[in-house]
Amino acid sequence: SIGAVGVHGASIVVADSFELLVRPEAASPRPNILVHGIGEAAQRSGLDPRAACIQFLEYIGDATLVAFHADFDRTFLGRAVRQHCSKRLANRWLDLAELAPALHPEVRAKALDEWLAHFDLEPDQRHHACSDAFATAMLFVRLIASVDPAQRTPPALARRARDARW
Numbered sequence: 001s002i003g004a005v006g007v008h009g010a011s012i013v014v015a016d017s018f019e020l021l022v023r024p025e026a027a028s029p030r031p032n033i034l035v036h037g038i039g040e041a042a043q044r045s046g047l048d049p050r051a052a053c054i055q056f057l058e059y060i061g062d063a064t065l066v067a068f069h070a071d072f073d074r075t076f077l078g079r080a081v082r083q084h085c086s087k088r089l090a091n092r093w094l095d096l097a098e099l100a101p102a103l104h105p106e107v108r109a110k111a112l113d114e115w116l117a118h119f120d121l122e123p124d125q126r127h128h129a130c131s132d133a134f135a136t137a138m139l140f141v142r143l144i145a146s147v148d149p150a151q152r153t154p155p156a157l158a159r160r161a162r163d164a165r166w
Contacts, residue, residue: 001019001020001021001022001046001130002018002019002020002022002052002077002129003017003018003019003128003129003130003131003134004017004018004019004060004065004130004133005017005018005130005134005136006137007066007141009152010141010144010145010149010152011141012134012137012138012141014134017130017133017134018055018056018059018060018130019129019130020046020047020052020055022046022047022049022052023046023047023048049080049084050084050085053080053081054085056077056081057081057085057087057089060091063091064091064092064154065092065093065094066093066096066136066137067093067095067096067136068095068096068097068112068136068139069095069097069112070093070095070096071095074089074093077089092154092155092158094140094154094157094158095161096115096140096143097110097112098162098164098165099143099158099160099161100139100143101164102160102161102163102164102165103143103146103147103160104118104143104146105164112132112135112136112139113126115139116135116139119142121135121138121139121142123135123138147160
């Protein structure tokens with residue numbers, strides 16, 4: 001499944017969200033179904049991967065994509081878009097796993113759940129594409145609240161995350 005939630009400025013815009021199931025070549029094994037809650041019938045009723053990629057690309061346009069451990073999502077989605085649409089996913093990415101400790105070095109959290117707990121953010125559900133996207137959006141909005149509005153641009157935030165590593 002693919003899930004995304006729009007963030008405009010410092011606000012989550014639930015009406016600007018995206019969710020769909022992608023039909024896999026074969027149904028997921030039982031342990032995966034137990035984690036994500038997407039059964040075999042739901043998987044088989046999912047959208048063709050090419051159509052799903054096209055819809056996703058239309059939804060995101062040239063927006064900056066924000067994720068926790070963004071390399072995973074960037075690699076997975078990039079491969080799918082390349083395979084099914086013969087295109088390159090060229091969007092800028094912002095990784096909250098790097099930005100969060102750059103903005104709050106005193107916090108010893110590592111995982112998304114730890115950061116959510118630190119800020120008392122409670123997602124409705126985890127390991128569900130749209131709920132995880134909403135949880136990431138909540139964390140992102142909470143993190144940028146401590147940043148001067150003039151410095152909330154994707155390049156400035158990426159620079160803060162990169163500079164903190166050194």
